Structures are given as structure tokens and as C-alpha cells.
Amino acid sequence: MSPSARVLPMRGRTRAGAPSxxxxxxxxxxxxALEEEIARLRGEAQARTGGxxxxxxxxxxxxxxxxxxxxxxVARLMGAFYFARHSEEVDExxxxxxxxxxxxxxxxxxxxxxxxxxxxxxxxVPGDGPGLVVANHxxxxxxxxxxxxxxxxxxxxxxxxxxxxxxxxxxxxxxxxPLLARTGAVRASQENGERLLRKGELxxxxxEGVKGVGKRYRHRYRLARFGRGGFVRLALRTGAPIVPCAVxxxxxxxxxxxxxxWVGRPLGxxxxxxxxxxxxxGPLGVVPLPSKWSLDFGDPMPMDVHGPEGADDPILVNRLSxxxxxxxxxxxxxxxxxxxxVWFG
Amino acid sequence: MGRIxxxxxxxxxxxxxxxxxxxxxxxDAVVALDVASPPxxxxxxxxxxxxxxxxxxxxxxxxxREEDVDTVVHTAFFTNPRRDAAYSHELESIGTLGLLxxxxxAGVGHVLVRSFTFVYGARGQNPNFLTEERPLQPNPSLAxxxxxxxxxxxxxxxxxxxxxMKVTVLRFAPLLGPGVRTFYTRILDRRVIPVLMGYxxxxxxxxxxxxxxxxxAVLEAAPGGAFNVVPSRPIPLASALHLAGKVPxxxxxxxxxxxxxxxxxxxxxxxxxxxxxxxxxLFVADGExxxxxxxxxxxxxxxxxLVAYLGYRHPAAAGRREExxx
Numbered sequence: 001m002s003p004s005a006r007v008l009p010m011r012g013r014t015r016a017g018a019p020s021x022x023x024x025x026x027x028x029x030x031x032x033a034l035e036e037e038i039a040r041l042r043g044e045a046q047a048r049t050g051g052x053x054x055x056x057x058x059x060x061x062x063x064x065x066x067x068x069x070x071x072x073x074v075a076r077l078m079g080a081f082y083f084a085r086h087s088e089e090v091d092e093x094x095x096x097x098x099x100x101x102x103x104x105x106x107x108x109x110x111x112x113x114x115x116x117x118x119x120x121x122x123x124x125v126p127g128d129g130p131g132l133v134v135a136n137h138x139x140x141x142x143x144x145x146x147x148x149x150x151x152x153x154x155x156x157x158x159x160x161x162x163x164x165x166x167x168x169x170x171x172x173x174x175x176x177x178p179l180l181a182r183t184g185a186v187r188a189s190q191e192n193g194e195r196l197l198r199k200g201e202l203x204x205x206x207x208e209g210v211k212g213v214g215k216r217y218r219h220r221y222r223l224a225r226f227g228r229g230g231f232v233r234l235a236l237r238t239g240a241p242i243v244p245c246a247v248x249x250x251x252x253x254x255x256x257x258x259x260x261x262w263v264g265r266p267l268g269x270x271x272x273x274x275x276x277x278x279x280x281x282g283p284l285g286v287v288p289l290p291s292k293w294s295l296d297f298g299d300p301m302p303m304d305v306h307g308p309e310g311a312d313d314p315i316l317v318n319r320l321s322x323x324x325x326x327x328x329x330x331x332x333x334x335x336x337x338x339x340x341x342v343w344f345g
Numbered sequence: 346m347g348r349i350x351x352x353x354x355x356x357x358x359x360x361x362x363x364x365x366x367x368x369x370x371x372x373d374a375v376v377a378l379d380v381a382s383p384p385x386x387x388x389x390x391x392x393x394x395x396x397x398x399x400x401x402x403x404x405x406x407x408x409x410r411e412e413d414v415d416t417v418v419h420t421a422f423f424t425n426p427r428r429d430a431a432y433s434h435e436l437e438s439i440g441t442l443g444l445l446x447x448x449x450x451a452g453v454g455h456v457l458v459r460s461f462t463f464v465y466g467a468r469g470q471n472p473n474f475l476t477e478e479r480p481l482q483p484n485p486s487l488a489x490x491x492x493x494x495x496x497x498x499x500x501x502x503x504x505x506x507x508x509x510m511k512v513t514v515l516r517f518a519p520l521l522g523p524g525v526r527t528f529y530t531r532i533l534d535r536r537v538i539p540v541l542m543g544y545x546x547x548x549x550x551x552x553x554x555x556x557x558x559x560x561x562a563v564l565e566a567a568p569g570g571a572f573n574v575v576p577s578r579p580i581p582l583a584s585a586l587h588l589a590g591k592v593p594x595x596x597x598x599x600x601x602x603x604x605x606x607x608x609x610x611x612x613x614x615x616x617x618x619x620x621x622x623x624x625x626x627l628f629v630a631d632g633e634x635x636x637x638x639x640x641x642x643x644x645x646x647x648x649x650x651l652v653a654y655l656g657y658r659h660p661a662a663a664g665r666r667e668e669x670x671x
Binding site for chain 1: 469470472473474476536537541542543544545547578579580581583584587588590591592593598646648
């Protein structure tokens with residue numbers, strides 16, 4: 001949210017010169033609104049110079065010379081560098097705007113240069129109110145979620161934040177879990193999804209779960225079972241429309257040729273992938289291959305026609321779930337038929 | 346209208362609530378029940394009472410009848426883990442049982458029991474917001490929380506058996522603010538703080554003023570049932586430590602459990618190893634029910650509570666920004 005995107009609510013009338021209300025009370029109200037706006041802009045300006053604060057703190061400590069090696073100064077430096085990249089307050093699910101801002105250049109590089117993502121049908125995503133984006137899951141690591149989030153943010157006119165629901169294996173994984181929470185992902189559960197949708201947020205889910213993200217290369221683009229229809233119940237209860245989304249290209253970023261589950265299980269992982277580069281090349285093996293991606297958003301499927309009581313009808317839930325699954329599979333098949341090369345699309 | 350009896354008036358929450366009640370209703374309308382006497386400057390009725398003595402419930406019944414008590418506020422709980430687990434059990438679990446029995450026999454209309462969001466247990470599978478319906482599943486090896494869970498179970502059982510007596514349980518998020526002294530503030534007073542490598546859960550820190558406001562709202566409405574009392578927003582643990590100007594040192598979690606247990610057993614640590622879960626997983630509670638049914642929302646966020654604590658405990662640190670210690 002850049003400051004220029006917001007318009008001062010009183011600007012037009014102030015320029016016209018004639019206070020329309022005329023009363024002292026109205027003037028005072030406008031003055032207060034302007035003061036609040038100034039305080040907010042000043043706060044934002046200070047927030048933007050957080051990085052400078054870290055360097056200034058470093059310079060001060062270095063100036064102090066040898067005597068500066070004290071815990072207070074270590075703590076001050078650590079804090080300054082931390083808050084250069086992190087907001088002081090996050091939203092209730094842990095989304096940190098400044099941290100997301102800091103890592104976004106990497107994501108944007110992957111989106112535009114590395115995978116050259118082609119997004120089609122973004123207008124099918126609702127511009128406001130709740131919505132449930134349902135996509136196929138693939139690629140070992142949850143990069144497809146990051147790309148869907150970025151596509152909605154960059155290509156949709158409303159610049160919405162798509163809150164991705166993350167699998168337990170990612171949302172509870174040490175190191176990855178805090179990163180996901182800070183960039184806006186939320187651990188997948190009925191309670192969390194319902195809370196977000198009731199607040200009118202756009203939510204993204206991968207109903208295939210572990211079966212999708214860890215499938216072998218020879219099973220690529222064949223959708224696994226869509227869980228037990230939890231995402232449909234979520235949409236029915238909240239009346240949020242379902243937007244099917246087909247991700248093509250993510251299956252090739254980490255082609256899983258074999259699985260060594262006996263390695264993963266003691267580490268608490270549901271699977272341990274072996275790809276042409278991992279674990280052969282060590283840490284380099286986590287660099288994804290530069291395939292050409294496409295994201296297709298299909299026509300939204302209204303769910304409020306069935307009413308919230310439909311969530312308790314398992315036959316209806318299963319039918320809708322299968323309907324969404326076959327739609328996504330059809331969109332994938334159509335895209336695959338037109339694709340000539342994995343690397344160039 | 347009968348009197349309000351307050352237990353645990355020597356505790357942080359109990360003493361402040363007592364003061365507020367005396368200011369609002371006068372010293373004659375409130376009875377302090379505690380082994381220690383309330384501050385001499387506070388004009389309030391006091392009955393020395395020990396919840397752990399054998400005939401505690403009989404003596405309480407007499408006290409409730411003689412003083413014409415119609416509301417009981419039960420705040421006598423330990424806010425720190427204790428090595429003497431048997432005594433905590435006598436006070437928190439058995440003491441609550443006796444208190445509820447005496448209140449029911451005396452025909453008390455409303456009992457307010459203080460509880461903690463710690464009773465939900467910190468688990469990876471917890472949703473981001475724990476509602477009051479969520480089953481309470483703390484780590485069974487953690488005696489400090491188990492006794493509070495038992496007190497809640499007694500409260501629920503008495504509410505079922507005596508429909509005429511309303512029992513309200515307030516689950517407070519961890520308190521932080523001026524005057525709070527607990528095991529986590531003692532950890533927070535250190536310069537170097539161990540954290541779990543790869544974990545950074547959201548934590549809730551409740552300002553005491555919000556906790557007292559919620560208790561007053563409950564005494565007004567006497568709703569019955571459990572309510573979470575939580576700050577307006579949680580804060581990531583790492584952000585809280587950096588705001589407080591600490592040096593966090595990441596420790597691998599298997600080591601942290603063993604290390605905390607060793608320190609606890611040797612008398613150096615502040616908390617047993619099972620409490621490490623609370624620095625590893627979420628136990629963020631949802632304050633929606635209190636907003637809906639009591640009209641209570643916390644006025645401060647977790648960050649505000651932390652800043653208030655730092656301003657009280659480390660005024661120099663909270664004000665400093667520019668100068669470098671050399």
C-alpha cells in the first residue's frame with residue numbers, strides 16, 4: 001500500500017475553499033482527520049527508513065570502539081537489523097507486511113524471469129468479498145502457493161492478498177513454518193479457513209495435500225483424490241465461490257524420480273524426495289528447475305445456491321468436490337495439449 | 346444484595362481486583378479470604394483462611410453464611426511452576442473443590458474462577474485461534490497446568506450439578522504489564538534468552554488492566570461458562586524479544602527440553618522442560634465469545650502490554666534509543 005494510492009478524504013472540499021458544514025464542529029472534525037492522516041504518513045515514512053536505522057546503529061557501535069563489545073550493544077544491533085526486515089506488529093495470523101516486502105524481490109524474480117509465469121483468467125477471482133481458489137498441488141516445496149499469491153497480487157486489479165492454506169508438513173516444519181506465517185500463509189484447518197473467509201478474505205487451498213505435492217514424476221498432472229471434501233464444506237458454510245485454478249509447470253521444478261521414505265520418517269517428514277539434483281548436489285538441489293509455468297483461473301462456481309446446510313450433506317459435498325476436481329483436471333489437460341515444451345511453453 | 350468474597354487476595358490479580366471492588370462498592374461489601382491479610386490501608390473485611398487445611402470447606406461454608414456472601418471470586422492459583430507439586434495440588438485442585446462445595450451449600454449465586462489459556466496446551470495441531478469449546482489437552486506431565494485443568498473440571502461439574510449456581514471461568518492469556526512478576530518475566534529480565542531454533546510462535550500478552558476489566562464485566566453480567574480473556578492482537582515471540590532488547594540464542598529443541606529439565610531439577614531453572622512447548626507451538630485463544638456475550642474487548646495488544654512492562658521494569662531501556670554504552 002503506497003501512500004499515493006490513498007487519497008486524503010477531505011482534499012477536494014478543502015481546495016474548494018468553502019467549508020460546507022460551516023460549523024466549528026465540522027471544521028474541527030476535518031482538522032482531526034488531517035492530523036491523523038499526517039501522523040499515519042509520518043509513521044509510514046519512519047517504517048520505510050528502518051534499514052537506515054540498522055546501519056546508523058552499526059556505525060554508532062563501531063564509533064564507540066573497543067569498549068562497544070557489550071550485551072546492550074549486541075542486543076541493540078540485533079534488534080535494529082531485525083526490525084529493518086520485520087514489522088513491530090503482525091496481523092492475527094502472523095502476516096508481516098514488511099517481511100513480505102523484503103522477500104518479494106526473490107519471489108518476483110522467480111515469477112517473471114525464472115518460471116515466466118503466464119496467468120490467464122485472473123478476472124475470475126472476485127474483486128472483493130470471500131473467495132476460495134482451489135488448485136492442484138505439485139513441486140515438492142510449496143512454490144505453487146507463492147506464485148498463486150503473487151499472480152493475484154500483481155495481475156488482479158484489486159491487488160488482493162490471497163491467503164494460502166499450508167499443509168501441516170510445511171506449516172509445522174521448523175524454519176519453514178515461521179517464514180510461511182510471516183508471508184501470509186495459514187496452517188490448513190477448517191477453523192482457520194472459516195475464520196479467514198468470514199472476514200471476507202481470499203483463500204487458496206490445495207485439496208490434494210501431501211498426495212499431490214509429493215507425487216512422482218511419472219504420475220505428474222494426474223490429480224490425486226481431493227481429500228475428503230473439506231474445502232467444499234468450507235465454501236458451503238461461508239457461501240464463498242470456488243475459483244478452480246490449474247498450475248502447469250510446477251511438476252517439473254523438482255522431478256521426483258524416487259522416494260526414500262525410510263530417511264524422511266525419522267525426521268518427521270511424510271516423504272523424502274529424490275530428484276536428479278537432490279540430494280546429489282546437496283544444498284544446490286533445492287534450486288528449482290526453470291520450467292515455463294502457466295496459471296489458469298477458471299469460471300467461479302457459486303456455492304451459496306446450496307445454502308450453508310449443504311455442508312452436512314456428504315453426497316452433495318462429494319459431488320461438488322468431484323466436480324471441482326474434474327474441472328481442474330480438464331483445465332490442466334487442455335493446457336498440456338497446447339504445451340510444446342516444458343522449458344519454453 | 347450479598348457480599349463478594351475474594352480468595353487469593355495476596356496474589357497480583359486478587360489484590361488489584363480487591364482494590365477495584367472496594368473502590369466501586371465500599372469496604373463493607375467485600376470480604377477478603379486469604380492466609381495473608383490485605384493491605385492495612387484498604388478498609389475491607391478480612392477472614393484468615395487456608396484453602397489447604399483439612400476442614401476448609403466447612404469453615405468456608407460458615408464464613409459464606411455469616412458474611413451473607415452471594416458472589417465468590419476465586420483467584421488463589423499459582424502463576425509460577427512450583428517444585429512442591431503436592432502443595433500446589435492441594436491448593437489448586439482440592440482447594441477449588443472445597444470452595445465450590447461450600448459455595449453450593451451456602452446458596453451462592455455466582456462463582457468466578459480464574460484460569461489460564463495455558464490449560465489448552467500448546468500443540469502443533471492447534472488452530473490459530475482456540476475457542477472455548479476446544480477440548481483442554483495440556484501436556485499431562487506438567488503438574489502446574491494439570492492442577493488448573495482439574496480446578497476447571499471441578500467448576501464444570503458443579504455448574505452441571507447446581508443449575509442455580511452460575512460458575513464462570515475466565516481463561517486469561519499470560520499477563521504482562523506494570524507489577525507483574527512471574528517465571529516468564531524473570532526470564533525476560535535476562536539479557537540473553539534461549540529460543541527454539543526454527544520456531545517462532547505467536548504469543549499473547551495480556552495487560553493487567555484488561556484482565557481486571559474483564560473480571561468486572563463478568564461480575565456485572567454473571568453469565569456462567571468459560572470465556573477467553575485475550576489481548577487485541579498476538580505478537581511473534583522473536584519480535585517481542587527484540588522489542589525488549591534481548592539477545593535471543595537459538596537452541597535445537599531436543600536440547601532445550603533436556604536442558605530446561607536439568608536446570609529445573611538442579612534448582613536453577615524457572616520452569617520444567619514440558620513448558621518449552623509453549624515457546625514452540627501456538628496456544629493463542631480467541632476472544633470472540635467475550636466480545637459477543639460480555640461486550641468485552643481488550644483495549645491493548647500484546648505489544649502494548651510488553652511496552653508497558655518494559656517501561657515499568659526497565660525505564661532506562663524503554664526510553665533509550667540513540668546513545669551507545671561504551
